[in-house]
Amino acid sequence: MQLDENLPTATATAAPAVSMKLLLRDAGIGIALVLLILFFALTTDHFLSPNNISNILTQITINLILAIGMTFVILIGGIDLSVGSMLAFCAVVGGSVLTIPDLSVFQAVSLATLAAVGTGALCGFLNGWISAFWGLPSFIVTLGMLNIARGAALQVTDARTIYSFPPSFNAFGSQMIYGVPVVFLIALALVAIAWFVLSKTVFGRLLYGIGNNEEAVRLAGHSLMTYKIAAFTIAGVLVGIAAMVYMARLNIASPIIGIGFELNAIAAVIIGGTSLSGGRGSVIGTLLGACIIGVLANGLILFGLSDFMRQLITGVVIILAVIIDKYRERITAA
Amino acid sequence: MQLDENLPTATATAAPAVSMKLLLRDAGIGIALVLLILFFALTTDHFLSPNNISNILTQITINLILAIGMTFVILIGGIDLSVGSMLAFCAVVGGSVLTIPDLSVFQAVSLATLAAVGTGALCGFLNGWISAFWGLPSFIVTLGMLNIARGAALQVTDARTIYSFPPSFNAFGSQMIYGVPVVFLIALALVAIAWFVLSKTVFGRLLYGIGNNEEAVRLAGHSLMTYKIAAFTIAGVLVGIAAMVYMARLNIASPIIGIGFELNAIAAVIIGGTSLSGGRGSVIGTLLGACIIGVLANGLILFGLSDFMRQLITGVVIILAVIIDKYRERITAA
């Protein structure tokens, strides 16, 4: 015989409290961002000028697009170190298509996009498939892919830069709508889509589920393989898109671009509050994380720090940003 | 908890059956190493020449020393992205001491070692303290440190290379005993010490415990903070030692050395079978992992592959090595 229980009725008020908390959780890193912006607005001249803001937005774009894909991968408890190399590989493949003579701009750009995104998807698929099928840590698989994609990019181009893209394609890369760069709007749209997929669809919920407790999801009868491959493939697709944006902005495709981009993308995701062990986080956080990194890079230059001090301070601020987030979490928890 | 045939093997015990298993587990990656060596021995001319072997051993040394420290960090479920930058920082600090005029060689070298190791220990301590105290993922903390240490190294040297070390110190860097580089023997001694500490001492046992289940270790009355800080500090100390070896070998200390070394060190640890989520693995595996990376880099050049194909193949072999390991695990488990 055990104790009986007299249960109180469900508290309907709990739900708003939860979403409030959720908001605060994202706002946490938002506070760090606001502090940074305030600081630079007060200490430098041009920081809040419309021009500089659109500069910052442009500068954030590629990292943001990569970080969106990275969010998918990290949410399932993986990591993708190969995005920087894949960016180069996608770019040179896309760039080669883009410079095929005798194509109309429309044809060239669509085919190139297809090629770049397809290349990214393929590399991402391989990342996902190898790690899921063999049960290998994605860290090491994507470290392998980091070398493979870079080697492939160098090999196919023989280390030459591809250039001379259609002028209208290039113009698109610096186009603005009311002072907002179009490429940033694309990135923002991708954030929205990713947010929707992750929080509203069955697919997204299962990705979170896998990050929480893989075994439980497997026992619930789902194929882990499918979802893991999907997450990495999505990351690859986003790399392909980022490669197109890169080409539109810089008007070249070189096999040596993107070195170290993976760390920036991962930093954006983690600063944005997504847990490296998976299962917790959001792409909105990633957006804020990418903004922090971008604002920091831009602001410190305007602030006039030497390059070396700038690098040092960047490190300090990255740590401070996550500390602020943690601190807020502790406070709101109490 | 789901139990299946692929149950992780115990690593920290002396029961004979288990150490046999342990041997097999390490032998797994050993098989990949043997295959690689066989391949290069058969396909290239000079691979097994004494000269080349001592070349390989020299080339492995720095990565191995860094990877030993990385093993401690990864075993507790952390990661240290800052070792490459820290190497530069330790080297320029040590190098500055080494070039102080009017010191005897002995004084200069001891003080420099103290300075380099002290710098490494301090950075490592900070990594550990910040992540443990604030409960932050070490990925982001050490990403911060990556920037901080690099910025600091550039700042203190004003981006200049330090050179002209005492000739006898420099000679030490290329000294051989029966064809084996002395610096490699130092690394080997460090492996032995690390192995002993990790598998024979209470300290090591608790590091494994923390990697497996932090909460259980905490509730058993141990201070997580102490052990986490210790692991990162040890990693820092090893970076300091590696910096001294670097200077002895190359006779310079520059603030831009070591870029990307962290990935190589991590690769050695993971290829060596240590689990990225912590709690499982051994420093013997790390030794084998470092050997694989070194043999590959050397062998592919002898094999005459172009730089680009070499990079590509390196990626493929890294993945194959862990697949072979996994495959053997499946076979022996069945």
Place this chain on the structure above:
Amino acid sequence: MNTNLAHVDSVAQPLLELHDIRKRFGGTVALAGVTLSVAPGEVHGLIGENGAGKSTLIKVLCGIVKPDSGAITLAGEAYAPHTPRDAKARGLQVVHQEFNLLPFLSVAENIFIEHLPRNALGVVKRRDMNTRARTALDAIGLKDIDVRWPVERLGIAHRQLVEVARALMTESRVLILDEPTATLTSRETERLFAIIDDLRRRGVSIIFVSHHLDEVFKLCDRVTVLRNGETVTSRRIGETTQDELVRAMVGQQLQKEMTHSIGSSARSETVLSLVNFRHAQSPHEDGISFDLHKGEILGIAGLVGSGRTELLRAIFAAEPPLSGTLMRDGKPAALRSPRDAIRAGIGFVTEDRKEEGLILSMPIAANVTMASLADVSRAGLLDQRAENALTEKLGADLKLKYGGPGKNAATLSGGNQQKVVLAKWLARKPEILLLDEPTRGVDVGAKAEIYALIRRLAERGLALLVVSSELPELMTLCDRIMVMSQHRIVGSLPRAEFSEEKILTYAYQGEKRQTGH
């Protein structure tokens, strides 16, 4: 073939039939020939000592573990699932013994994880899902949690119920429940039984694992006893008795157990006393006050969620307490971490052994010595011989069933894992031991052993604070029982006044007072 099989009656038209299933894990034989048949609409009890092979058998049935040999038929057709997915496709649904929840997803999402309700675009119909989850939880009597909460926020009992609710979401032909009641109180247990009855009437077969024989008699149509991985007997429930089943389980007559005939061994010295002791979760300013004496076994009863676990955690300083005083041997002690608590001679057997108690992928010996490493090491060097010796000694004391001190803790059955946690604290020789649900998932025989052990420890002067949801357990064991409700101590009963009615009255009093305004 096994002679025991003579006891197995045949069922006319079995839905599920297992024939001579065998499975070994390395050196350990987990299943040594299990034969079993389950009729449609039958509730089939599966009982046996810890480590008898119940959970392994279930894992075989749901495709997690492949048997070495043997045959299974389901509705007359061969059945050999390769993955949990196969099993589900064939209509088997399982509630596992160890939790399989997604801590950061909502309760509703956890319940629907197998088939999240979706529209054509794959978008989760969240409102629909939440409503249905609400209904599902109401049906099993889990009213006080919001389905939008992350599971992380729930206590262990609530988690168990969420798992049951999940299993009930899909139509199944065979429902397997591995110790679903181990963490439940009688109210939920009864609800669960009502639901099982309903399913039975609809023709669903149920395999029910429990260490509570009374439940088996109340619920089951037939019962199968496993011992050392073999079917010992399989009987219609009306044709057997508790004594007979116990004998079948342990292979001999269990000594007529445990009544606390000798008087209390409590002495006058107070070893621990709390004065207005308050932890972060406690809503009451004045906190909690009580004394624990040397050699005393003090029980804490209460409803699920009444704050017992949190009290123990606060005493152990697993979470820093807010205010109030904790006196150790009459002197105020500021315990700031488990380390301090352990230094002050306190040990803590947690209720969730997987999350907090054990390091599953480390050897049993390493787990046993985790809190007393100083005793098995010299100058920081581990003495593995001493470690193994200690493990073997405690293993023998606790009748631990294990492959060897070097085997991973994960290879143990649930009950034996619990014993390892106990061993860890006994190795430390504490003066005060906090026990949170010490016999969760422990079989009848082992339970008796643990009770005897607890009593022996008390006689030696150890002070014990025992939290348990099983009233009979507290009533056999304790010198005194305090009742907690809503984070308060609402009553305290000396042994002479023990009765279930009184305890329950206290427990509800607190509830009513709380919900009254």
Place this chain on the structure above:
Amino acid sequence: ADKPVVGLVMKSLANDFFKNMLEGAEAHAKKRGDYELKAIGMQNETDFESQLNGVENFITQGVDAIVIAPADSRAMVAPLKKAIDAGITVVNFDVSLDEQAKKDAGLDLAFVGPDNRGGAKLAGESLAKALGEGGKVVIIEGNPGADNAAQRKLGFEDAIAAGKLNLLDSRTAHWETEEANSVFSTMLTAHPDIQGVMAANDSMAIGVIKALDAAGRPDIKVVGFDNVSAVQPLLKEGKLLATVDQFGSQMASDAIDKALAVVGGGPKLEGWVKTDIKLVTTDDVK
């Protein structure tokens, strides 16, 4: 106020060469005192974006002149076109923009700088002279894909062709000392008959020389590029046969002077304004 503002866009400042260049420019700005200098660098050599961002920032700020050492000879064409269209005087130094790319973009821009290819050829020729015809050499390349690395490799190849040397192998060590050390010692195993090494920068030459020390092969001759201070002792000891000085510290100031002249109403620059390069050998450091 109203002093002209010059935006100096550099490559990574994290090495001696560009550091000297920046310091030269800063000293120059102080000395002339009639213009304001704003300098930016980049994170690493392949970080083209930050140069692009830098140029965009300068356009935003409305500087009078942009003086740029492009990280990539093609990527910078479009933004510089934008700068010129915005009325900013642009001077390209250090690495020349790609002729074809300039033509495609309709950009007519002069280049003020050294001849990397010619410099490398000078170094290569001094090695050829030391070895004689048929000498067996290897090249240690800079970063694949980097323009100056490509130019220097071409220069080495010119010298090899001219001096009828025998090229055994050519590999990258990504400008790095440690990698050059490892890669070269392995190349030496594969080709023990190497007689000479052409390293695309001095950092790599140092790594090569250390490998020769370790292997006990003082017979092999090494040439480098950049004339950094760390190779001075090696030149003195004769371990480094020759290196090439591009006078980096003056290069930026020269370019700034030229830009200010145009801003001040002078004639537009045309073609390639070559700056000094000099072969530095043992004799020069004694």
